[in-house]
Amino acid sequence: MKKLDFNPLKSGEDFRSNYKLHDLAEASGKNLLTQWGLNYKEFGEDRRYQSVWEKGEDKPDIILSYKDIHAFLDWKGKHHSHWLVNQRAINAYENWSKRFNIPIIIAFFVFDINKALLERRFAFLNLHNYIASQKKQWDKNTTVEFRADIPEFTKGNLLKCLLEYK
Numbered sequence: 001m002k003k004l005d006f007n008p009l010k011s012g013e014d015f016r017s018n019y020k021l022h023d024l025a026e027a028s029g030k031n032l033l034t035q036w037g038l039n040y041k042e043f044g045e046d047r048r049y050q051s052v053w054e055k056g057e058d059k060p061d062i063i064l065s066y067k068d069i070h071a072f073l074d075w076k077g078k079h080h081s082h083w084l085v086n087q088r089a090i091n092a093y094e095n096w097s098k099r100f101n102i103p104i105i106i107a108f109f110v111f112d113i114n115k116a117l118l119e120r121r122f123a124f125l126n127l128h129n130y131i132a133s134q135k136k137q138w139d140k141n142t143t144v145e146f147r148a149d150i151p152e153f154t155k156g157n158l159l160k161c162l163l164e165y166k
Helices: 012-035 087-100 155-165
Strands: 039-042 062-066 069-078 084-086 104-111 117-124 130-132 143-146
Touching: 012 039, 012 069, 012 104, 012 117, 069 087, 069 155, 084 087, 087 104, 087 143, 117 155
Parallel strands: 069 104
Antiparallel strands: 039 062, 062 069, 084 143, 104 117, 130 143
């Protein structure tokens, strides 16, 4: 077997543990979308168990539909109310948005250590402002941070932003 000429920044377990919060956010978010009568279909693929996973074109998780309006949506699970996203993902999401001419929504769900939902917010790329983070994160990723005034993830707020964006 060929030996790789680099050391991964995260072990396989570290990498997959990041998905635990994502999975909680996704389940909570899809439950809300269903309750709100909003349609969605899968878009991004789960690559956490691939034997070799390289950085590449991040894909949003779902395509959200409301009447004749569509948007990409990506779930982010967090333990703190810091609205951080990898710069690499932001760049990829902006490319998807341009390619399909639909907006990108990033939905943040904050959980405590007991997996209780504490807060949920969302940001539309190109509608809500973000700034580059001052330093790289523990995993060496460059991130951006949305401002603290991003709206709460509610049906009313989500539909209002969808209609404004159109």
